[in-house]
Amino acid sequence: MVYYKLLFSCETKNVEAISTGGTNYEWHISLVCSSCHTDINEIYFRGDDQVDVANSRGQCNFQMKCKSCAKMINITLEKFPDTVNVQEISKDIQIALFDCRGADPKSWNFQGLTVITPNGTVFNDADLTDTWVEYDEKAAEEVLIDKFKAYFQKSK
Template sequence: MLSLVLSAELSGVNQLRPQDTEDDPYFYTFKVQCTSCREVHPNWISFTRFEQHEIPGSRGEANFVWKCKLCQKTHSATVTAGPNAYEADEKRNGQKIIDLDCRGLEFIEFKPDGEWEAKGTESSTPFTGIDLSDEWYDYDEKAGDEVSVKEINWDIFQPVNPRPYLQARVGTEMIVRLKWGQTEYKGTLESIDSYMNVLLRDTEEFIDGKNTGSLGLVLIRCNNILWMGSADSVEMTELGLK
């Protein structure tokens, strides 16, 4: 699975998304790489989420089917979710636009060919035909102010397989947040089992941002965990910890 992620500075507009309907589809344009031989296709490729192509030697279909010229293997990709609207965010955090199920290939670069749309934040004025190949500016007559999309950045994100990620961090300090009660634990990762249950030692407990004491060795069942990460890569204030 891959996700196309957008971050941008929106001024005066919201709900930025591709103009993508079955009658007028958006063509998603990528550079593609074979995961078997690492060959990169020399040209940009484009496809829509509405078109379907047969996968040779299979009963399945996909939005994009590609045969690598170097290793002669056939690969495919399909849009599984989206397009999602990009919502204005003061921190300009990245937000997923589409999710892709990729089999044997990776998309390594995105080009925003095609038109996008948005709405005025205060006026709900519709803006169409937005070109995101560069910064975009317009004027909202109802709001009486300029609107823009700036500092545009694209990323292709591949979710991390949690088991090898955690196994590689045994012996390091981790932060674990539970699904309820505003409860977090900070401790050294002792071990992780096949069911993804986590064992921490030298554990400190935090509830509503307050340190409630040291618990020592703690076993946390995986179905109770909302989020976890390395303590050295997370600001304690991001989790509400003091």
């Protein structure tokens, strides 16, 4: 089994936390088959999806066969915090841990996130693929997330 941490960093203004919203968040990930190295365009699954693993007693969140080599690919979301505090980012922050069998994760499409301000204002369905700016009417302040970067790192 190979574990991958999903880490991110960003610059923020008037943001307290970023949230996936829990197990019903839809993870959109691009993969590379670990056998034939074929790129697998964006797949998606939720943390509460349960699929029986072929020829096993276990379950995973996502399963497919590589179209090029027919190798079975299984992905399980092992752990993740619902909400990540981003007020004091001094290093990259882990947002999830995946058990990937048969494929290596390449990229995460970070859309549909929830942004929370220090005074509790919530902005749903934030698209952080580019600079994200909103206005918090309660605080009469701009809310900003910029330079959002995410990457996968092999974990032990």
